[in-house]
Amino acid sequence: MNNPIVSSLLPVVLLIALGWIAGRRQWIGPGSVKDLSNLVFLLLSPALLFRSMSVVHVQDLSLKPVAAYFLGAGVIFAGMLLVYGFNRTAAVLGMASTYSNTSMIGIPLIGLAYGPPGMVTLLTLISLHALVLLTLATVAVELAVARETAQNGGPQHHVAVLVWQAVRNAVFHPVPIPIVAGLLFAQTGWTIPAVVDTPLVLLGQAFSPVALVMVGITLAQNRVGPQLRPALGLALAKNLLHPALVVVFGWMLGLHGLALMVMVVAASMPMGANVFLFSQRYKTREEMITASVAVSTVLGLVTVTAVMSFVSWWYQ
Numbered sequence: 316m317n318n319p320i321v322s323s324l325l326p327v328v329l330l331i332a333l334g335w336i337a338g339r340r341q342w343i344g345p346g347s348v349k350d351l352s353n354l355v356f357l358l359l360s361p362a363l364l365f366r367s368m369s370v371v372h373v374q375d376l377s378l379k380p381v382a383a384y385f386l387g388a389g390v391i392f393a394g395m396l397l398v399y400g401f402n403r404t405a406a407v408l409g410m411a412s413t414y415s416n417t418s419m420i421g422i423p424l425i426g427l428a429y430g431p432p433g434m435v436t437l438l439t440l441i442s443l444h445a446l447v448l449l450t451l452a453t454v455a456v457e458l459a460v461a462r463e464t465a466q467n468g469g470p471q472h473h474v475a476v477l478v479w480q481a482v483r484n485a486v487f488h489p490v491p492i493p494i495v496a497g498l499l500f501a502q503t504g505w506t507i508p509a510v511v512d513t514p515l516v517l518l519g520q521a522f523s524p525v526a527l528v529m530v531g532i533t534l535a536q537n538r539v540g541p542q543l544r545p546a547l548g549l550a551l552a553k554n555l556l557h558p559a560l561v562v563v564f565g566w567m568l569g570l571h572g573l574a575l576m577v578m579v580v581a582a583s584m585p586m587g588a589n590v591f592l593f594s595q596r597y598k599t600r601e602e603m604i605t606a607s608v609a610v611s612t613v614l615g616l617v618t619v620t621a622v623m624s625f626v627s628w629w630y631q
Contacts, residue, residue, distance in 0.1 A: 324585070334531020359521050363518070364493040365500075368442060368494050377574070379568060383564040384578045387561040388448060392451065402463070406452050414448050416584045416587040424619070433573060445494055450494075533601070542602050542603045547614075550607055553586050561582040579622060583615075585608070590604060
């Protein structure tokens, strides 16, 4: 249990397993999953995102290492759109292939493996991770939904109007609003009063465990077997293809040393729970994404170890 990878990933696996037990024993019925999803998406997630961004000062961010991460993610996201077409499914799969569990797994793992210098780099990524990837995915999905509505006999609009509607729906959304609000608050130099900060801390701390338990509940209510093959492919794209692309773009940007190592390892992290919530919210590939989060997490015990061993050998 002294292995930092095992000690970081095992709690995630156990929380999913506990959710599976709760689902199998019908402690939480199928009708309650939607309500839990709304609780996490509309209350717990905004609290976590706002508080995380409320201490981020733009001038302190070192963006070059983070650029390698997002360039790799962008290539994969664009690839999903090319393969599956411009639709909500492609956007959700693109997010699943690029959205890392940087907080629940990344923070303890990077802290143990690379110490405070590594944490500075990781926290820079975390400060922008949800803002960039969730906003990108939200805009893509909302634009795809607008197109689907028009194709299914809904009101026809010019493409510029569709883009505006998609951007508007993405901005006035439970994810970008607390991110932008927190970032703006941070620039004022103020601090959140303790009477407000304490509830935000408690709500934010509840996000990851509740979301992961929900993954387990959904797994118990759906058969994973038929989804195992596509889930494995998506998990491999997240756990191995993403860090490989970060290596390439990091090399192209002239990065080296600890900063690039942290970005590569962060890209190898399993899928974050937000991916599951996103598929639930937009009602696309829920069973596949649920299975993918679980497979990616379990697979991470091997793939994260392999990636960390590679980057350690690479920089010796």
